[in-house]
Amino acid sequence: TQLLEQSPQFLSIQEGENLTVYCNSSSVFSSLQWYRQEPGEGPVLLVTVVTGGEVKKLKRLTFQFGDARKDSSLHITAAQPGDTGLYLCAGANTGGFKTIFGAGTRLFVKA
Amino acid sequence: DAEITQSPRHKITETGRQVTLACHQTWNHNNMFWYRQDLGHGLRLIHYSYGVQDTNKGEVSDGYSVSRSNTEDLPLTLESAASSQTSVYFCASNSDRGEQFFGPGTRLTVL
Numbered sequence: 001t002q003l004l005e006q007s008p009q010f011l012s013i014q015e016g017e018n019l020t021v022y023c024n025s026s027s028v029f030s031s032l033q034w035y036r037q038e039p040g041e042g043p044v045l046l047v048t049v050v051t052g053g054e055v056k057k058l059k060r061l062t063f064q065f066g067d068a069r070k071d072s073s074l075h076i077t078a079a080q081p082g083d084t085g086l087y088l089c090a091g092a093n094t095g096g097f098k099t100i101f102g103a104g105t106r107l108f109v110k111a
Numbered sequence: 112d113a114e115i116t117q118s119p120r121h122k123i124t125e126t127g128r129q130v131t132l133a134c135h136q137t138w139n140h141n142n143m144f145w146y147r148q149d150l151g152h153g154l155r156l157i158h159y160s161y162g163v164q165d166t167n168k169g170e171v172s173d174g175y176s177v178s179r180s181n182t183e184d185l186p187l188t189l190e191s192a193a194s195s196q197t198s199v200y201f202c203a204s205n206s207d208r209g210e211q212f213f214g215p216g217t218r219l220t221v222l
Contacts, residue, residue, distance in 0.1 A: 041215060
């Protein structure tokens with residue numbers, strides 16, 4: 001059974017601080033996605049990484065896929081209150097059949 | 112623009128009643144999924160379908176059923192609602208890379 005472990009589970013920080021969220025597995029994935037979910041809404045896709053070692057940037061968010069395609073990290077620079085939400089990582093295999101989700105990291109950024 | 116919709120957005124029902132939650136997507140994706148999301152459990156897969164007439168059980172399928180008569184729709188039925196099925200339900204479809212596109216969710220309360 002493939003599992004994705006996210007850490008930390010909960011993070012409360014001040015505006016302007018930096019943070020990193022980790023997503024780890026013992027399994028190899030063809031691709032890995034990061035989603036953000038706000039209260040009362042469904043998760044929204046932020047990014048997909050597919051190549052080992054790949055780094056993608058989305059404004060203040062930096063996503064990295066591990067060389068072995070088993071882990072990933074999300075780094076937020078100078079967090080803002082608008083970054084508050086639940087961040088989910090998810091791994092998928094070729095063909096997109098079934099996606100494995102991590103339990104999520106709940107981020108709260110205080111003004 | 113392509114989208115995925117769910118109805119109703121909120122539902123209150125009584126124990127023992129049959130309930131059907133609708134999910135409709137215009138992405139033309141073959142793969143569709145139903146999840147429930149509860150505090151402390153993250154997203155848990157209920158049922159999924161890889162195409163018309165195909166349905167499969169997920170990790171928490173007891174008490175639920177789905178049918179797939181066309182590409183666009185995957186209704187979820189609770190045969191006899193139980194209080195343990197009070198939850199937020201999300202429908203999703205995914206691309207060949209496993210990128211999931213979620214509906215807005217249905218909040219179900221079983222009294």
